[in-house]
Amino acid sequence: MNKLFPTQEIGSLSKPAWRVKGCRGLSLTKREIKEALEWGRKLGIENLDKLAKLLSEKDSIHKRQVVLEWSARYAIKLLEFAGLDIVFDGEQWRSEMYEHVARSVRGFSFLGMVKSFDFRYYNKAVCVGKPRHVQDIYLEEFLFTRKNTDKIVKIPFTGPYTLACWTFNEYYEREQAKKTGNLKQRKLEAKQAFLLDLVKNVVRPEIRKLIDAGARWIQIDEPAATTFQSDEEMTLFVDSFNETVKGFNSIFSLHNCYSNYKILAKYAGKLRNCNQLALEFANRDDGQIGRRERSGYCDLQLFEKYGFRGNYGVGVIDVHTDLVESPKLVRERILYAAKMVGDPSRIYVSTDCGLRTKTWKTSYEKLRNMVLGAEMARRRVSM
Amino acid sequence: MIGCYATGIFPRPEELIKTTQRYVREKIEAAKLEEAFERATAEIVDAQVHAGFAYVSDGMMKWQDLLRPFTENLEGVRSGGLTRWFSNNTFYRKPVIIGELRRTKCVTEKITLAQLLPKNLPWKAILPAPYTLAQLSENLYYKDKSELLFSYAKMLREEIRDLARLGFKYFQLSDPALVCRLDNQPITADEMNLIAEALKVVVKGISAKTCLQTFHGDFSQIMPAALDFPVNHLGVDLYETKFDAVKEYSFTKGVALGLVDARSSLIESSKELVNIAKRVFEFTCASGKDECFICPNCDLEYVPWKRAKKKMAVLRRVAERLREDLRE
Numbered sequence: 240m241n242k243l244f245p246t247q248e249i250g251s252l253s254k255p256a257w258r259v260k261g262c263r264g265l266s267l268t269k270r271e272i273k274e275a276l277e278w279g280r281k282l283g284i285e286n287l288d289k290l291a292k293l294l295s296e297k298d299s300i301h302k303r304q305v306v307l308e309w310s311a312r313y314a315i316k317l318l319e320f321a322g323l324d325i326v327f328d329g330e331q332w333r334s335e336m337y338e339h340v341a342r343s344v345r346g347f348s349f350l351g352m353v354k355s356f357d358f359r360y361y362n363k364a365v366c367v368g369k370p371r372h373v374q375d376i377y378l379e380e381f382l383f384t385r386k387n388t389d390k391i392v393k394i395p396f397t398g399p400y401t402l403a404c405w406t407f408n409e410y411y412e413r414e415q416a417k418k419t420g421n422l423k424q425r426k427l428e429a430k431q432a433f434l435l436d437l438v439k440n441v442v443r444p445e446i447r448k449l450i451d452a453g454a455r456w457i458q459i460d461e462p463a464a465t466t467f468q469s470d471e472e473m474t475l476f477v478d479s480f481n482e483t484v485k486g487f488n489s490i491f492s493l494h495n496c497y498s499n500y501k502i503l504a505k506y507a508g509k510l511r512n513c514n515q516l517a518l519e520f521a522n523r524d525d526g527q528i529g530r531r532e533r534s535g536y537c538d539l540q541l542f543e544k545y546g547f548r549g550n551y552g553v554g555v556i557d558v559h560t561d562l563v564e565s566p567k568l569v570r571e572r573i574l575y576a577a578k579m580v581g582d583p584s585r586i587y588v589s590t591d592c593g594l595r596t597k598t599w600k601t602s603y604e605k606l607r608n609m610v611l612g613a614e615m616a617r618r619r620v621s622m
Numbered sequence: 623m624i625g626c627y628a629t630g631i632f633p634r635p636e637e638l639i640k641t642t643q644r645y646v647r648e649k650i651e652a653a654k655l656e657e658a659f660e661r662a663t664a665e666i667v668d669a670q671v672h673a674g675f676a677y678v679s680d681g682m683m684k685w686q687d688l689l690r691p692f693t694e695n696l697e698g699v700r701s702g703g704l705t706r707w708f709s710n711n712t713f714y715r716k717p718v719i720i721g722e723l724r725r726t727k728c729v730t731e732k733i734t735l736a737q738l739l740p741k742n743l744p745w746k747a748i749l750p751a752p753y754t755l756a757q758l759s760e761n762l763y764y765k766d767k768s769e770l771l772f773s774y775a776k777m778l779r780e781e782i783r784d785l786a787r788l789g790f791k792y793f794q795l796s797d798p799a800l801v802c803r804l805d806n807q808p809i810t811a812d813e814m815n816l817i818a819e820a821l822k823v824v825v826k827g828i829s830a831k832t833c834l835q836t837f838h839g840d841f842s843q844i845m846p847a848a849l850d851f852p853v854n855h856l857g858v859d860l861y862e863t864k865f866d867a868v869k870e871y872s873f874t875k876g877v878a879l880g881l882v883d884a885r886s887s888l889i890e891s892s893k894e895l896v897n898i899a900k901r902v903f904e905f906t907c908a909s910g911k912d913e914c915f916i917c918p919n920c921d922l923e924y925v926p927w928k929r930a931k932k933k934m935a936v937l938r939r940v941a942e943r944l945r946e947d948l949r950e
Contacts, residue, residue: 350887350925350926350929351636351926351927351928351929352636352639352926353633353923353924353925353926354633354634354712354923355711355712355713356686356687356704356712356713356714357686358642358643358645358646360639360643361711363926365887404711405711407886407887407888407925408886408888409886409887409888412886412888413888416891416894420894420897420898421865422860422861422865422883422898423860423861423862423863423864423865426861426883426886463711466706466709466710466711467709468709468804468806469806497706498706499804501805502806
């Protein structure tokens, strides 16, 4: 991009009540409909009378689909309205980054809830047969987004390594048990076989479809990248990324957050065709203005040291606090990151991760200040 | 003697999961949640009895993570950010040490449902080992990690004493940090000595049985020094351990063999596990004097409860078959 410090979001926005209830076939309260219309007016969305009518209608398959489209349209507008250069639809079409994919893949079935932390759980799938791509995962969502914006579109795409880490691997462990009695080796080899098939049979076919339909930028989301930190596991992760993107004519980036960057950095130089690493840093920074050192951002130097030469999507907005960062703080974080990397043209400005746990009001305010802060940083560099 | 037992937090049964979610959404009162905890605990205790466990725990339904009772109830500790629990998609609250550690009450008593444990079987309690507590804490107070390690060791000794008074006969100290190295750096001999000293502090004057349970990492890296730890049993995660590197040592302690994979939903073949156990027994428990336990490699909470029950049945079958084959 010619513009310095382009701004982007990572993926998810929260789903408004009218989207959640509308897609579940539940009726909405007057207040929820009013709120939908108020946001619509604020974002300059046209034909709101149609939405008002739709939201009052009885449940139907048609209604559920159109509600989804409306909320995607809203999310795109919100990102545009905040002034972002690169957008998507806030992942409004997806139930959640893992479940959305797991439901689409043949060979997966859901086993039940397991704990994530405290009273939070996730529905964990099990691979019981060779995974196969039998239906589109992101294609429709991409086409809708493409039609509804003139901005650059970046598609968040749950990566194969994360899918493999978050899914029980019964099929391949059973297969592997026939071959080796070594329990440790068996698990690793079973994972390797699972990953290879996931990439070949599910991930690449979906990417092919997206690119054929005009996708130009796909962001591979791999929050699980550093879950296992051994050399064997990190190599599996790197190989799965390289195999995923191999030979495709598209921009690819990698998003990872809340992870061990000291480990990730060592392997980042081995990622091929990775145009951008989008990383979480704001969460690691104390948020004070006027800091000479920003320890959270220092890890950028490690990525440089280990030979990553692509761009960085630098997280300057903490998605786990309601506190809205000031443009001045954003500016400082951007300039510090640029100093660490030594080349401002390689810095993209980002949130740490998706904003799905924040209200639209907070998300909008955070994104708006991110855009203003990027503008201040641009002025500073060109002075 | 060959027995079986579990080694950590059990998965919450579906009904309890739903109840906790309703509680979070403020749809039910705390009393209803409490009742659900009791029902789940009773179910888990019953399942352990049914599986022929040698020691029975309360399933740790209320434990949000292994460190939480210490993070929330010790003076000098503040609850920090959510942090990944080793190589899992689960998270714990990091204990942040902001002052001198002080223990003014039994930190686990409130979340231990001892009243639901059977009267005719010995009880097992599971606590974090001092090293794992110290390694996973953010130390803003003590001058170094070893000071923190020994402070935790003292807290643990007091905790074990209180739990022993309640009736617990067996104490497992869970020590994943010992073998799952956060920085990929091997543990040093000096550190191993310090850990042994800290464990001495923990078990001093305690007559109950103790086990240092390692998991999520390779046990061979702490051999042979671990044989000198002042505990009765050592726990090994066989899904992470380089078998060949361990078998060159002859064990002088009892073992807890993590033979069932608590991080996989696949139900293991009992026949295969029996064969693996026999190979391990060639260099452990060879004298026949030491106790051996067949157990999951780590907390069963990584699989849904229905699957955990099937894995408990595997534990039972493997232990029975071993007892028969070895004519116990």
